[in-house]
Amino acid sequence: MNVSLKRIQAIFMKDYKEFSRNYAISMVIFLPLILALMYRQTGAESIQSYFLPLNMTFSMVTAYVQSCLIAEEKERNTLRSLMMSPASIADILLGKSLLVFILTGVILAVSAYIVGYAPSQVVPIVLVLAISTVFYLAVGTICGLFTKSVMEASLAVLPIILVFSFGPMALNLTETNVMYKIAQWLPSAQLVILAEHSQQGASVGEIVQPLLLITIWTVVAIVIAVLLFKKRTKDE
Template identity: 30%
Template sequence: MGISARKIQILFKKDFKDILKNISISISMIIPLFFAVLYKYLFSDIPMPRAYLLMLVLALNLTMTAVMIPATSIAEEREKNTLRTLALSNVSGFEFCMAKMLVTSFFLLVTNIIIFLLMGEAVKYLPAFIVITLIGAVPLIVLGAAVGLAARDQMTAGVYEIPLMLVFLFPTIFSDMNSVAEKIADLTPCNTVVEMVLILTDGNFLSKETLFPAVVTLAWIVVAIGIFIWLFRRKGVDN
């Protein structure tokens, strides 16, 4: 059965409404925005480098939103055996997962733009910022979807999500502590996105500095898609 854009669109609308009703997912999207407001306005008297603040909030949003939404929502649907009902409408498992990942990209796009504006970055960088963060988030979103496939239910998904989020978040946050932490961070998908955004906001995006994080991001996209396809073929979404 071929992929139907119309079915994905219908599923997108359904998932959009379901995600807004899910309290845990909604909180995961609010937390990075809360920290952005907190550090930007309430703690404005405390000296903090602009780059570090942007890195912290953006990394938090990338790891929480990009991983948690697809993982939790797919696990929830698997727990409810929703696909058995959708199968009556000839909805494939791939269309089901694709809609989840697209709606995740939408919410991530919205929250990233809000963070960008809250941080007071130059609006001229916004189009490139959107492209970088959307492409850079692909491996995180796909891995989040893989977690949803691997989990039996929402509780199991939560257990799997946290280590994955911490593995990607901590190296980015502590990358300035020493050279070892920096080298580890340079190989993580979250940090490469942050690095490219910081290079962009410094006005050096077309320099050679962008090459390495871009290559690492592409490598992670390939790895993440490979893991997702393997899990999808092995477990499916309705077993």
């Protein structure tokens, strides 16, 4: 699969201009920061309180903005032109994801600073946050490809926000609870579990397990996004 840096950069710049002009989408990036400020005022210092703004960033920024940018292309009928251009699938998907990836990284860093989260083991946390970002980019791409307009994309992301952002709260329940047994497999919950293990100085094996599960979620989401993109290419 050929990858052209020039084409990726061109798609990135196009998305940047559209994002900066669309205030309805761009203003969303401030919501996790506002939530982080609110949590800072409460004085909560648990891993779950630290990671709620971070998980909200993934769903409300990464998935939401990505889906809206894809849906906006479809709504304007410009995605078809992009698909028919010499750009490969990798060029398009990487170019369409680069802006949101950078935005997510910045907001995650600022949110973590605001709530005062300082991981004892930086490398595994940064790695799992990067993998999680890719997962939510793939989920956002899927939502954008399934919908026909920005409004539809906004509605399609709502279940993602509710389930993945607030799902980890079920970890406060007893292990015998049905909601706990289901929620613990969510990538957002595994992210919290990994952070807790890391903060407690757990062994490599205890950290690798949630990292592996999040990676599996990510690979599956990427495969679905690529297959759906190919299908949309034929449909168009």
